Amino acid sequence: MLDDNCNFEFKVKSLEDLEVNEAADFAAIFGFIDEDNYYYVMFNTMHMQTAVYRVTPTERQLVQKRYGSWITDNEYHTVQLTCDSSNVWVYLDSTAVFYCDSLETGGKVGFGSFNDAAMFDDVIIRTEPQQEEGVLGDVNDDGIVNSTDALIILSCDVGMDVTAYCPMPCGDVNLDGAVNSTDALIILSCETGIEVPYPVGEPGCPENPTPCLGCD
Ligand SMILES: [Ca+2]
Numbered sequence: 001m002l003d004d005n006c007n008f009e010f011k012v013k014s015l016e017d018l019e020v021n022e023a024a025d026f027a028a029i030f031g032f033i034d035e036d037n038y039y040y041v042m043f044n045t046m047h048m049q050t051a052v053y054r055v056t057p058t059e060r061q062l063v064q065k066r067y068g069s070w071i072t073d074n075e076y077h078t079v080q081l082t083c084d085s086s087n088v089w090v091y092l093d094s095t096a097v098f099y100c101d102s103l104e105t106g107g108k109v110g111f112g113s114f115n116d117a118a119m120f121d122d123v124i125i126r127t128e129p130q131q132e133e134g135v136l137g138d139v140n141d142d143g144i145v146n147s148t149d150a151l152i153i154l155s156c157d158v159g160m161d162v163t164a165y166c167p168m169p170c171g172d173v174n175l176d177g178a179v180n181s182t183d184a185l186i187i188l189s190c191e192t193g194i195e196v197p198y199p200v201g202e203p204g205c206p207e208n209p210t211p212c213l214g215c216d
């Protein structure tokens, strides 16, 4: 089960004899809640049969059709779907085939066909990368910001080997793009109760500040 955002890709080839079967198809499913509630996009050999449909408990609704034949050989092609909570974008070999809005796309994704043979491979479902947060100032990642963190930064600043804590993005507590003794001083000030105008101890660290000497 996925959340509202989908990023789904697979390779597919038709196993039908396209000289004989003029309506060979394969399909991708999205927004699947149950067998009475889902969407599918069908690619078809036949003109005007490539379309997005919504299946409901009472009927199959046409959402959008596309001109032309979209299955023209028995080679592998890449189908890609991306969706957010109400839009879906469908690509075939990087060509945009459909954009549909105002859908209810939250649900499972899948692949199949309407009534023909096809082969599927290399299925990829991408999810949002987990944000590795970290706490500003907590360079040794022990959950607290204190003089130990300041010491690590100071050691690093004079070129001592502190590789275990590198690249140390949480060390740039004044958010000026560099990790150095100024940051260590701010952490020490913080520890002694001096108020500093930086979110020391809060979740979230800057991206890729210039590392201190010992991390370089
Ligand atoms: Ca068919």
Ligand SMILES: [Ca+2]
Pocket (backbone or CB within 6 Å): 137, 138, 139, 140, 141, 142, 143, 144, 145, 146, 148, 149
């Ligand atoms: Ca710490």
Ligand SMILES: [Ca+2]
Pocket (backbone or CB within 6 Å): 171, 172, 173, 174, 175, 176, 177, 178, 179, 180, 182, 183
């Ligand atoms: Ca800094």
